[in-house]
Amino acid sequence: MARVKYYYDTETCKYEVVKVRPVDIVLNLLGFVTLSVIFALGMTLIFSRYYKTDQEIVLKKKNEELLMHYKLIKKQLTEVNEMLTALQKRDDNIYRVIFEAEPIPASVRNAGTGGVNRYEDLLKKGLQEEDLIVGTFQKIDELKRKMYVQSKSYDEISMLVKNKSKMLASIPAIQPINNKQLTRLSSGFGVRMHPIYKVAQFHPGVDFAAPHGTPIYATGDGTITEAKFSGGYGNAVKINHGYGYETYYAHMSAFAVRPGQKVKRGELIGYVGNTGFSTAPHLHYEVFYNGEWVNPVYYFFNDLKPDEYQKILELASIENQSLS
The missing domain is CATH 1.20.5 (Single alpha-helices involved in coiled-coils or other helix-helix interfaces)
Structure with missing residues (x-):
């Protein structure tokens, strides 16, 4: 009850x-x-x-590891960005200067990638470490953009290198005959006494006295545009090197090339002779730049040491009589 x-x-x-x-x-x-x-x-x-459960302890540890990884990634991205900035400066101030290319404007290098809306989906999730995660994605996008611009710049530099190498190979840069002893140069560029008329006349090239049949070489890469008898010049060869350069080789005894043929620097093109207006076997050699005569001696820099080049300059300055 x-x-x-x-x-x-x-x-x-x-x-x-x-x-x-x-x-x-x-x-x-x-x-x-x-x-x-x-x-x-x-x-x-x-x-x-x-007091945490085993599962909570595991999850907490994973979250801490993820947070640490994000922070490490952010630090590494900052370091990569600094390295890329250094490459950009080297590109603008060294490579593009050497190859005569304009620097890439900062407005192009630092162009935007779509604004805040690009990360709208992330912002909607209400992430606890929102600033860190969104900031990391922003840095990744920034690096991708800069790397793309830099890769395009290197593509351009690569083309400039190829063109520059081709240009350097095309510029007339050696003597047209073997002249190791520096004894062949007989007349320089400028006003000289004409060998036949005995009056001072402008001599548009240099003369190399050499035995009949001495080999003559192309002074730069190019294309043969003339290989024919040319009046007072006798048997003559003209080479178009591109980039505004042409060379002319006169009084030859025989040709080793034909019009339209491509030649390399140092390739045999003919032999010394005494054809045309000539008083002795020799090679008359001219260099043109943009259609104007220039002193060929200034282009004998590829096969001469500094002291040898200085001696050639001195020999070319002596006011002697030309051979043609």
């Missing part, structure tokens, strides 16, 4: 039976349950704060 509870009624001075209403029972029960739930939640919060 359930225990009967009494209370003392002061008005009647009697003990009366306590009557419990169903609602009181319900309220007491609800109060008990509420206190139990609050207590349980409090204990759960305390436990979860200070």
